[in-house]
Amino acid sequence: MSNLFHHHMPVNIFFGTGIVEEKLGLFLKESQNVLVICDPFLDESGKAKSITTGIDGCTLHFFSEIEPNPSCDTVDRAVALARELQADCVIGLGGGSALDVSKITACLAGTTGSIYDYYAGGTQQLPRRTTRLICIPTTAGTGSEVTNVGVFTDRKTGRKAPMVNDEFWADTALLDPRLTYTLPPAVTASTGMDAFCHAIEAYWNRESQPVSDWLAMGAMKLILENIKTAWASPENEGARGNMLLASLLAGIAFSQTRTTGIHALSFPLTAEFGVSHGAACAVTLPAFIRLNAGEGGEKTESLARFLGDCSVEDLADRVERLMESMDMATRLNQFGITSADIEHIAEVGLSAAIIHLTPAKMDQETVCRLLGTIL
Numbered sequence: 001m002s003n004l005f006h007h008h009m010p011v012n013i014f015f016g017t018g019i020v021e022e023k024l025g026l027f028l029k030e031s032q033n034v035l036v037i038c039d040p041f042l043d044e045s046g047k048a049k050s051i052t053t054g055i056d057g058c059t060l061h062f063f064s065e066i067e068p069n070p071s072c073d074t075v076d077r078a079v080a081l082a083r084e085l086q087a088d089c090v091i092g093l094g095g096g097s098a099l100d101v102s103k104i105t106a107c108l109a110g111t112t113g114s115i116y117d118y119y120a121g122g123t124q125q126l127p128r129r130t131t132r133l134i135c136i137p138t139t140a141g142t143g144s145e146v147t148n149v150g151v152f153t154d155r156k157t158g159r160k161a162p163m164v165n166d167e168f169w170a171d172t173a174l175l176d177p178r179l180t181y182t183l184p185p186a187v188t189a190s191t192g193m194d195a196f197c198h199a200i201e202a203y204w205n206r207e208s209q210p211v212s213d214w215l216a217m218g219a220m221k222l223i224l225e226n227i228k229t230a231w232a233s234p235e236n237e238g239a240r241g242n243m244l245l246a247s248l249l250a251g252i253a254f255s256q257t258r259t260t261g262i263h264a265l266s267f268p269l270t271a272e273f274g275v276s277h278g279a280a281c282a283v284t285l286p287a288f289i290r291l292n293a294g295e296g297g298e299k300t301e302s303l304a305r306f307l308g309d310c311s312v313e314d315l316a317d318r319v320e321r322l323m324e325s326m327d328m329a330t331r332l333n334q335f336g337i338t339s340a341d342i343e344h345i346a347e348v349g350l351s352a353a354i355i356h357l358t359p360a361k362m363d364q365e366t367v368c369r370l371l372g373t374i375l
């Protein structure tokens with residue numbers, strides 16, 4: 001049957017202003033030792049403590065040594081603390097970096113060993129997770145709260161790569177748009193365009209399916225309509241709410257399909273050239289839209305029309321202008337990357353399994369040509 005598809009979303013999702021204060025206490029009723037893995041900004045600003053005050057019946061501990069693109073060593077430190085505390089619940093509170101660390105920490109809390117036993121060459125299988133996991137995003141970008149993905153950087157090899165495991169599905173996701181009001185404009189722009197990449201990569205993915213297509217289309221529409229307002233007016237309730245909703249929809253969409261070439265090429269740009277995750281994805285986005293116009297054919301054309309553009313080329317131009325208007329880089333040389341780096345970036349990107357989910361054929365020559373157009 002050619003129209004057969006399967007959609008799996010085990011995360012219990014709650015969305016709304018004030019939802020964390022309203023629901024978190026209820027979800028912690030059965031827990032005694034809770035480890036909150038939180039973004040340093042939320043710790044330093046007092047936000048992490050303020051949203052958890054008033055929760056009684058359990059002890060809350062905080063771990064906030066989270067860096068962007070978290071390393072395996074950071075994971076091992078968080079896991080050591082979880083074991084010492086005998087944590088029975090882990091809360092991830094922050095952007096994708098904090099959420100990803102919370103997912104693997106919850107998995108490894110009840111066992112022994114290091115992340116290196118399971119990832120980056122490690123051969124062991126993650127055990128069944130016995131520690132509860134609640135994810136609370138504070139960026140509108142990664143959708144990590146609704147995916148079974150964690151992305152970690154192995155500083156020994158300098159490689160950043162995703163780890164996909166069904167133990168990473170959170171039990172509960174709580175999304176409150178107010179938690180994103182403090183995002184600086186540059187982070188609003190880069191994380192918002194990351195969400196756009198998730199949506200378009202789910203849409204044109206070789207594994208795409210009708211449910212993820214519609215979620216992705218809705219996410220892209222919301223992002224094009226709201227990102228500039230959220231960037232310019234950080235406390236605009238409507239724009240922030242729509243961006244967080246879009247990030248959620250895009251997250252659910254790509255949790256079914258995975259991502260494609262844009263994300264594959266972002267890994268070396270981030271790990272080796274220090275580009276933030278969202279910016280590393282967005283910089284190749286217009287070029288991939290143009291490339292997939294040929295290969296994705298009619299499907300990409302109908303997406304362009306759905307989004308209000310006359311052609312795929314118009315959509316690519318609009319996305320590029322939107323990025324420029326938010327001071328985002330649209331050229332690799334803005335990150336200090338030169339033509340001498342292109343072969344290597346292509347080689348590393350091509351080693352990621354997801355690259356072959358791109359509709360266009362991905363080989364060294366095609367990827368180098370694509371990168372050459374945005375030097």
Ligand code: NAD
Nearest residue numbers: 041068069095096097138139142144147149151182183277
């Ligand atoms: P991030 O978590 O690294 O945070 C970016 C910056 O924003 C940090 O400096 C952080 O301190 C700050 N920040 C976060 N929330 C804030 C707030 N409310 N107010 C002010 N500052 C705030 O960025 P991200 O883009 O959310 O996550 C990127 C990471 O997630 C990367 O490692 C990426 O590979 C990974 N990722 C994971 C998935 C997944 O499904 N697991 C999907 C996409 C990306």
